[in-house]
Amino acid sequence: MRQDRPLQFVMHSGIPLLAFGLTAMLPVGSGGWSLSLVLFAWASASLSTLLLPGLRFRTESVDLVGALAVVALTGGVSSTFAPLLPIVIVITGARRGTGVSLIRATIATLVLASATTLISSTAGAPAIEQGAAALVAMAIALHVVAWLSGRLNHSWRALEEEHDSVIVALEEGIIVTDAPGRVVRANPAARRLLEFPDGDDWRGQMLSDLFRRKTDEDLRDALGEPRTAASSIEWRPREGASKFFQIRTTEVDGGLRVAVFADRTSQRRTLEVEARLVHLEELEQLALGLAHEIRNPLASLRGAAVELASGTLPPQQAERMEAIVRRESDRLDRTVDDFLEYSRSRRVEHSVAVNLAEVVEEVIESVSGRQDARGVQMTRQCQQGAVILGDLDGLHQVVSNLTINALEAGAQKIGFVIALQGDHVRLEISDDGSGMTPELQSRAFLPFVSTKTREGGLGLALVKKIVDSAAGWIEVESLQGQGTTFLITLPVAVSVPRKVGAR
Numbered sequence: 001m002r003q004d005r006p007l008q009f010v011m012h013s014g015i016p017l018l019a020f021g022l023t024a025m026l027p028v029g030s031g032g033w034s035l036s037l038v039l040f041a042w043a044s045a046s047l048s049t050l051l052l053p054g055l056r057f058r059t060e061s062v063d064l065v066g067a068l069a070v071v072a073l074t075g076g077v078s079s080t081f082a083p084l085l086p087i088v089i090v091i092t093g094a095r096r097g098t099g100v101s102l103i104r105a106t107i108a109t110l111v112l113a114s115a116t117t118l119i120s121s122t123a124g125a126p127a128i129e130q131g132a133a134a135l136v137a138m139a140i141a142l143h144v145v146a147w148l149s150g151r152l153n154h155s156w157r158a159l160e161e162e163h164d165s166v167i168v169a170l171e172e173g174i175i176v177t178d179a180p181g182r183v184v185r186a187n188p189a190a191r192r193l194l195e196f197p198d199g200d201d202w203r204g205q206m207l208s209d210l211f212r213r214k215t216d217e218d219l220r221d222a223l224g225e226p227r228t229a230a231s232s233i234e235w236r237p238r239e240g241a242s243k244f245f246q247i248r249t250t251e252v253d254g255g256l257r258v259a260v261f262a263d264r265t266s267q268r269r270t271l272e273v274e275a276r277l278v279h280l281e282e283l284e285q286l287a288l289g290l291a292h293e294i295r296n297p298l299a300s301l302r303g304a305a306v307e308l309a310s311g312t313l314p315p316q317q318a319e320r321m322e323a324i325v326r327r328e329s330d331r332l333d334r335t336v337d338d339f340l341e342y343s344r345s346r347r348v349e350h351s352v353a354v355n356l357a358e359v360v361e362e363v364i365e366s367v368s369g370r371q372d373a374r375g376v377q378m379t380r381q382c383q384q385g386a387v388i389l390g391d392l393d394g395l396h397q398v399v400s401n402l403t404i405n406a407l408e409a410g411a412q413k414i415g416f417v418i419a420l421q422g423d424h425v426r427l428e429i430s431d432d433g434s435g436m437t438p439e440l441q442s443r444a445f446l447p448f449v450s451t452k453t454r455e456g457g458l459g460l461a462l463v464k465k466i467v468d469s470a471a472g473w474i475e476v477e478s479l480q481g482q483g484t485t486f487l488i489t490l491p492v493a494v495s496v497p498r499k500v501g502a503r
Contacts, residue, residue: 035073042066060092064104068111076116077134085112089142090149097157098150105142112138172262179255181207181224193245193263195237219245223259226251232264244268282447289448290339297328297335304328338458342447342465351389353493356427357382359392360416363399372407380416386425389493394466401459402429402486409433409484424472425492430485436478444476 045062067084074081085108093101116131167174173190177183183202191200202210211220215236222231222245230248237243247261304321307313313321357380364378388395406414411431419426436444443449445464467474472490 035070038066038069038073042070060088060095060104063088064092064108068108072111072115076119077112077131077138078116082138085138086141086145089146093146093149094153094156097153098147101146101150102143105139105146108142109135109139172260175202175207175223175259175261177207177224177257177259179257183207183210184256190261193243193261195239219247222247223249223261224257225249226257286447290335294332294335297331300324300328301332338462342458342462352392353387354390354392354395356386356388356395356418356425356490357384359396359399360418360427362396363403364416366400367403367407370404370407376407376411377413378416379413380418382416382418383420386418386420387493388425388470388490390470390490391466394470398463398466398488399427399429401463405459406431406433406484409435411483420492421489423492425490427488427490428485429488430483432483435480435482435484436476437480441476441478444478445474 067088070081071079089105092104116135167187173193174187175190176185183205186202207220207224218233219235222233226249230246233245235243244264245261246264249259251257304324307321367373411433413432415430417428445460447458447461464474475487478484
């Protein structure tokens with residue numbers, strides 16, 4: 001993992017800096033130029049390991065040599081700088097393991113023994129005994145901390161290996177990059193999912209170099225840019241069909257970005273197949289309903305035609321047969337018109353600002369002349385400013401179909417309520433007609449489902465399609481014998497190009 005420059009400086013130069021700090025504890029005038037020269041050389045060598053990548057693994061060796069030189073110059077095992085040696089051994093053990101730290105602890109002990117012997121030989125027997133005792137204590141301390149720090153290194157490596165084995169075993173791809181987009185790490189699943197050879201080592205390579213095609217742009221951005229939510233990306237490899245990935249990229253400490261992604265191609269294909277099957281089932285139901293709608297009037301037409309062709313009917317009965325032919329022909333014509341209207345695309349090329357209150361007024365006026373509308377009480381409660389952006393003819397058809405639906409269900413009261421709700425307009429059309437059963441209510445918007453006293457058709461199915469195309473939704477609430485309420489919610493017009501009034 002990359003580390004910040006200040007942290008790298010402390011890790012490579014921390015021990016010599018600590019040695020410089022300990023010089024304040026020395027008696028005035030002690031050390032001399034030799035100590036200053038050694039400290040300067042030590043600090044320079046430590047900085048070299050930071051600046052020269054090839055020497056970075058030599059930091060502990062430089063610190064050990066520097067610490068031993070300073071300790072030897074300032075009194076051996078009794079030196080003020082002696083505590084630096086256990087620190088160096090601890091760092092060595094934590095980084096390099098038990099074997100290396102024990103070897104260096106032994107080397108430090110031998111150097112200390114030589115320096116202490118030379119210094120104590122000129123001070124008499126008591127000094128030699130005192131130096132030997134201090135040397136034994138230091139040797140034990142160095143080897144104990146070497147072993148303990150080595151165990152720490154072993155535990156850390158075991159944890160890393162366990163972590164690595166988990167990452168390698170994951171089915172999800174994992175790619176770790178730094179801020180500029182350079183790959184720090186990638187697990188085998190990432191290379192496999194992105195169809196790279198298993199042996200490829202991405203470390204140090206830029207994402208922009210690995211995924212340089214124009215068609216890789218979405219994938220490259222999703223892998224390298226932190227996002228609050230997972231992204232669904234379609235990616236086409238150099239060979240084969242497109243793949244669908246779900247990618248989540250987060251930023252962690254140190255500016256690293258961790259991208260975790262999974263192949264969702266099979267699930268996507270399954271959903272597409274299921275959608276096609278549902279569509280085919282809907283087409284089958286639509287075809288069956290259309291056949292049923294056509295078969296009944298055709299049977300009536302055939303019977304009337306046979307009677308008329310016989311030429312033996314009395315004039316009054318012949319007129320009745322002719323009326324049947326006209327009625328059933330009109331019924332067939334309406335069925336075909338409804339089917340064509342339902343089948344065509346509802347995409348609106350030119351939306352206009354539609355005032356729903358004016359549409360309701362138009363519909364009430366147009367249906368008031370119907371036979372089944374006589375004596376029916378129609379009320380409206382319309383909030384001002386309820387304007388939407390949509391297809392005027394389509395919305396007029398929605399309100400008209402629902403109103404006629406209520407009349408044909410035997411309603412004596414029909415209510416229209418229009419209200420603004422935030423950034424939506426809510427239209428409520430309620431009646432006290434025959435209502436629907438729960439089973440019928442769940443199927444109300446399917447083609448050729450009867451919700452009234454007459455045979456089913458495409459009325460409510462067409463209503464739902466028009467509302468859906470206007471980015472709205474429709475709901476139905478009904479109790480059998482108590483009436484029905486249709487709730488339509490449509491987005492309010494953000495900008496109003498022009499107002500549409502009554503026709």
